[in-house]
Amino acid sequence: MLLQTQLPLLRPQTTAHLAQTMTLLGLTATELYQKIEAELATNPALELLEERYCPNCRRKLVASGPCPVCSQPRTLDNSDPIVFISAREYFQFSGMTSAEEEKSDDDFIADCEDLPTYVLRQIAPELDPQDYRLTVHILANLDEDGLLSLSNLEIAHYHHVPITRVENILRIIQRADPVGVGAHSPQEALLVQLEALGETQAVPPLASKLITEGLELLGRRQYSELAGLLGVSSHKVREIAQFITQNLNPFPGRAHWGDIHQSTAAEPKAYYNPDVLIKRLSEKEEESPLVVEVISPLAGRLRVNPEYRQALQEAPEDKVAEWMEHYERASLLVKCLQQRNHTIMRLMARIAQLQRMFILKGDDHLEPVTRAQIAQELGVHESTISRAVANKTVQLPNGRIIPLKKFFDRSLHIRTEMLKIIEVETKPLTDTQIAHLLSERGYPIARRTVAKYRSIEGILPAHLRSSNRLAVA
DNA sequence: CTATGGCACGGATT
DNA sequence: AATCCGTGCCATAG
Numbered sequence: 001m002l003l004q005t006q007l008p009l010l011r012p013q014t015t016a017h018l019a020q021t022m023t024l025l026g027l028t029a030t031e032l033y034q035k036i037e038a039e040l041a042t043n044p045a046l047e048l049l050e051e052r053y054c055p056n057c058r059r060k061l062v063a064s065g066p067c068p069v070c071s072q073p074r075t076l077d078n079s080d081p082i083v084f085i086s087a088r089e090y091f092q093f094s095g096m097t098s099a100e101e102e103k104s105d106d107d108f109i110a111d112c113e114d115l116p117t118y119v120l121r122q123i124a125p126e127l128d129p130q131d132y133r134l135t136v137h138i139l140a141n142l143d144e145d146g147l148l149s150l151s152n153l154e155i156a157h158y159h160h161v162p163i164t165r166v167e168n169i170l171r172i173i174q175r176a177d178p179v180g181v182g183a184h185s186p187q188e189a190l191l192v193q194l195e196a197l198g199e200t201q202a203v204p205p206l207a208s209k210l211i212t213e214g215l216e217l218l219g220r221r222q223y224s225e226l227a228g229l230l231g232v233s234s235h236k237v238r239e240i241a242q243f244i245t246q247n248l249n250p251f252p253g254r255a256h257w258g259d260i261h262q263s264t265a266a267e268p269k270a271y272y273n274p275d276v277l278i279k280r281l282s283e284k285e286e287e288s289p290l291v292v293e294v295i296s297p298l299a300g301r302l303r304v305n306p307e308y309r310q311a312l313q314e315a316p317e318d319k320v321a322e323w324m325e326h327y328e329r330a331s332l333l334v335k336c337l338q339q340r341n342h343t344i345m346r347l348m349a350r351i352a353q354l355q356r357m358f359i360l361k362g363d364d365h366l367e368p369v370t371r372a373q374i375a376q377e378l379g380v381h382e383s384t385i386s387r388a389v390a391n392k393t394v395q396l397p398n399g400r401i402i403p404l405k406k407f408f409d410r411s412l413h414i415r416t417e418m419l420k421i422i423e424v425e426t427k428p429l430t431d432t433q434i435a436h437l438l439s440e441r442g443y444p445i446a447r448r449t450v451a452k453y454r455s456i457e458g459i460l461p462a463h464l465r466s467s468n469r470l471a472v473a
Numbered sequence: 474c475t476a477t478g479g480c481a482c483g484g485a486t487t
Numbered sequence: 488a489a490t491c492c493g494t495g496c497c498a499t500a501g
Binding site: 370371372382383385386408410430431432447448451452455461462463 | 475476477478485486487
C-alpha cells in the first residue's frame with residue numbers, strides 16, 4: 001500500500017479498471033515462472049535485466065546492493081537469519097524419474113536414505129570393488145542439487161588414478177536414478193538426461209546444441225537471439241525450450257527429497273523445485289546464522305522498460321490504447337512482484353527465527369505457531385499469510401524438501417514424541433498407555449487423540465503390532 | 474471387559 | 488464461511 005503511492009503512474013485514472021492487486025503471493029515458484037514467462041512473451045513493456053553475480057560466492061542476486069551473505073558483518077546475533085531473494089535458473093520438473101509411478105517397499109526405504117547412499121546402492125553391482133573408495137569420495141561431494149563441485153582432475157589427482165577411470169565411474173553414476181547426478185553443472189546434467197531420454201524416445205535434434213551453446217540465453221528467455229544462434233525460427237526455439245523444461249531437470253538431486261512422513265497419507269507427490277532454501281552460513285559451526293534464499297524463478301531483475309515508457313509518448317494514434325495497456329500491466333506485475341517478495345522475505349525471516357531449532361534439529365523441535373500469530377506480528381492480514389504459506393516448499397539444510405505448511409503443524413512435536421515412544425517400546429503399548437506416557441512427558445493428550453495420531457503416522461494398533469516395527473499399513 | 478475406530482460436536486484456525 | 492482438530496460417546500471386535 002505504501003508502494004502504491006510511490007509508483008510512477010502515468011495515468012492513474014485509467015488503472016481503475018485493472019485489478020490493483022494481482023495475486024502472486026499464493027503462487028509457487030513454478031507457477032510464478034510460468035506467469036512471468038507468459039507475460040514476458042506477450043508484453044513488450046516488460047524488460048528482464050542482466051543477471052548479477054556476487055563475485056565472491058557466485059550467488060545470483062536480484063535486489064540491488066551488495067550481496068547480503070558475503071557483505072554481512074559477522075557480528076550478528078545468530079538468531080537473526082539472513083534473508084534475501086536469490087535467482088536461479090528455473091526449470092519445471094515433470095518428466096524424468098519415470099520409474100516412480102509405483103514405489104515398491106525397496107524404493108520407499110531408498111527414499112529415507114540420503115542421496116549418496118541411494119545412488120551407491122544402485123550402482124554397486126556394476127562397480128569394480130577397486131573403485132569403491134573413489135566412488136564414495138565422489139558421491140560424498142555431491143551438493144544439495146546433486147551436482148559435483150570437484151573437477152575430474154582433482155579427483156584423479158587425489159586418488160592417484162588416471163583420469164579416464166574417474167570419467168568411467170562418473171558415467172555410471174550419472175546414469176543412475178536421479179539421472180544426471182554427479183554432473184559438474186546443470187548444463188552437463190541436462191545433456192546426460194537428454195542422452196538417456198534419447199534412447200527411448202525422440203528428442204528434438206537441436207536440443208543438445210541449445211543446451212551446450214545457449215543455456216545462458218535460455219535462462220534469460222532471449223528467444224530471438226537463440227533463434228539466430230541455432231538458425232531456426234524463434235517459434236521452434238520455444239518448442240525446444242519447452243521440451244527441455246518439461247522433461248529435464250538441471251538439479252538432479254532435488255528429485256529425491258519428498259516428504260517421507262506424509263507418504264502414507266495419500267500424498268505420493270514429491271516436491272522438486274523448492275520455493276525457499278534454508279542453509280547454514282557455516283556448515284561447521286553449530287552456532288551460525290541461517291541463510292534463507294527465497295527463490296526467484298528468473299535470473300535477472302524484472303522491470304518496466306524505460307524506453308517503452310518513452311515510446312508511449314509518441315505512440316501512433318491507433319496503438320496508444322494497446323501500448324498503454326501493456327505499460328500498465330507491466331508496472332502492475334512489477335509492483336506485485338515486489339510486494340510478493342517483500343512479504344515472503346518478512347515471513348521467512350520470522351519463521352526462520354522462530355523455528356531455528358526445528359530447522360536444525362528436526363521434527364521434535366517444532367514450535368507450534370499459528371498463521372494468525374505471525375500475521376499479527378507482521379501486521380498483515382491472516383489470509384495473506386495463508387496464501388503465502390499454501391502450496392510452497394522449503395529445502396532445509398539437511399536437504400529435505402518439506403511443505404512450508406509444516407512450520408505451522410500444531411501437533412508435529414507431539415507426534416514425533418509419540419513415535420519415539422513406540423520406537424523403543426518392548427511390547428506393543430495400547431493407546432491408553434501411550435496417552436499416559438505422553439502426559440507424563442508434558443503432553444496431556446486424550447486417548448482418542450493418540451489413536452488419531454497413530455493413523456496419521458500410519459502406525460498399526462497395538463494388537464497388530466508385533467513388538468517390532470516394520471509394518472507398513 | 475478392553476482396545477479401537479466411526480461419527481459428530483464445538484471451538485479454533487484459515 | 489469453510490475447514491481442521493481434539494475430544495467424547497458408542498458400537499463393535501477380540
